[in-house]
């Protein structure tokens with residue numbers, strides 16, 4: 001095992017490199033568990049994170065109203081019953097501070113902090129083919145020499161925070177939701193503008209509306225929503241879900257979406273209209289992502305079925321919105337339910353009944369720039385504001401990796417490559433980048449259509465098993481072959497292109513960023529099916545991966 005030459009954060013590029021077996025980038029859900037597993041395996045491993053604390057997504061997304069859309073009791077690690085049962089949630093969908101506390105609990109319980117270097121951004125990662133090792137450089141010039149790199153950088157961690165001309169001229173304050181400050185932001189009585197009404201915008205809007213003086217919501221694309229049912233949990237409920245530990249451990253990795261629920265009614269055509277309606281009502285009433293991810297599979301690929309379910313949701317939204325003008329602005333017409341990420345909400349629609357809340361429709365009259373006073377639209381109208389909240393989303397999937405200067409064999413650049421076409425092998429490796437493993441990456445099930453903890457546990461476990469295999473067989477380098485990658489991309493595309501999701505504008509397809517190559521970023525063949533395919537590769541000794 002390699003020696004650790006330097007454990008501290010060092011200040012200059014010329015200092016002795018920190019020599020590791022494995023470097024984990026990011027200490028969110030994936031990174032914490034990956035660090036733990038590789039340490040258990042006996043590797044000399046360290047994790048690095050830009051943040052000052054653990055949590056990843058749950059460290060950065062501390063905006064007002066940030067909370068789970070996955071049930072808390074399935075958003076946990078299932079490898080340790082002790083770890084699972086040592087934590088109790090206060091509700092089904094708790095808020096960010098509680099989630100961040102949970103991640104700190106995990107880090108402490110597994111004694112992970114001694115191997116985490118915080119306040120450290122990995123700026124570059126270059127592969128040296130002769131040595132079969134990577135050289136990483138941090139923002140402070142520290143150099144890390146490591147055999148393996150495992151990116152646990154998250155699917156949604158590169159915020160689109162610099163979108164508009166003139167942002168730096170604004171006299172008030174601008175915040176992107178994923179960079180919300182740790183200290184309190186005074187919103188009381190302020191004129192606030194929110195740009196974006198995705199899952200994030202909706203949580204912000206419904207939370208801050210009662211507090212602010214005036215709220216203008218800049219909407220380009222309306223969203224289907226599903227009302228959240230968020231019961232609180234006391235000792236009785238906690239005991240009930242703790243008792244399901246074995247069931248959940250078995251169930252979650254094998255469902256379509258990594259959630260507890262599953263499509264149960266069979267084919268749409270095999271149900272009578274009454275049965276379909278009853279199923280939709282039942283899933284709707286559950287107030288979770290069930291209606292979307294576990295009603296009828298045809299929702300994702302059969303236009304007629306999607307039309308009918310979309311109309312069901314529109315009807316529900318109309319009942320609550322009442323006002324025809326609001327219905328026109330807030331109910332989607334030109335794409336189907338479930339083809340974007342479906343946000344859960346609590347009183348979001350009713351927010352627009354408040355007299356100080358209004359919608360600025362920026363579909364045909366887009367935001368042109370930010371001025372010192374506020375937001376200026378294409379027609380010259382200026383909306384004067386004190387605070388602008390950008391709930392404008394992320395460079396999803398690829399952005400977390402392309403912002404690092406990653407160079408593989410022959411100096412090839414991942415950023416340049418993915419600027420032309422985004423490909424991976426099962427979302428776990430990229431051909432041309434030996435000994436680099438990726439989690440939450442494109443072409444694997446991830447945030448879009450998966451309970452993240454389910455998928456990230458499975459991916460990090462696969463990587464750990466793979467590294468164990470390499471060590472046991474005295475193999476130093478592993479790289480996905482060109483053929484294996486092509487084959488995976490073909491399989492991924494075949495499933496993706498048969499869905500309606502791939503025909504719809506959204507970040508799922510990379511369409512929220514001009515010039516980003518289009519491809520469904522998440523594998524949509526199902527979490528259970530993906531897990532089986534990954535297990536098959538491992539069980540057969542990693543065919544399609546070149547080793548030496």
Ligand code: NA7
Nearest residue numbers: 195196197198199200201220221341391392393394447507
């Ligand atoms: P999303 O879902 O990407 O939403 C971003 C929102 O910002 C969306 O409503 C966009 O409208 C809007 N947006 C982005 N750029 C602009 C401009 N230039 N003008 C007007 N509106 C704009 O990000 P979220 O953070 O809400 O959610 C990301 C994921 O996090 C979510 O799916 C969950 O998995 C958790 P558009 O739809 O592009 O017209």
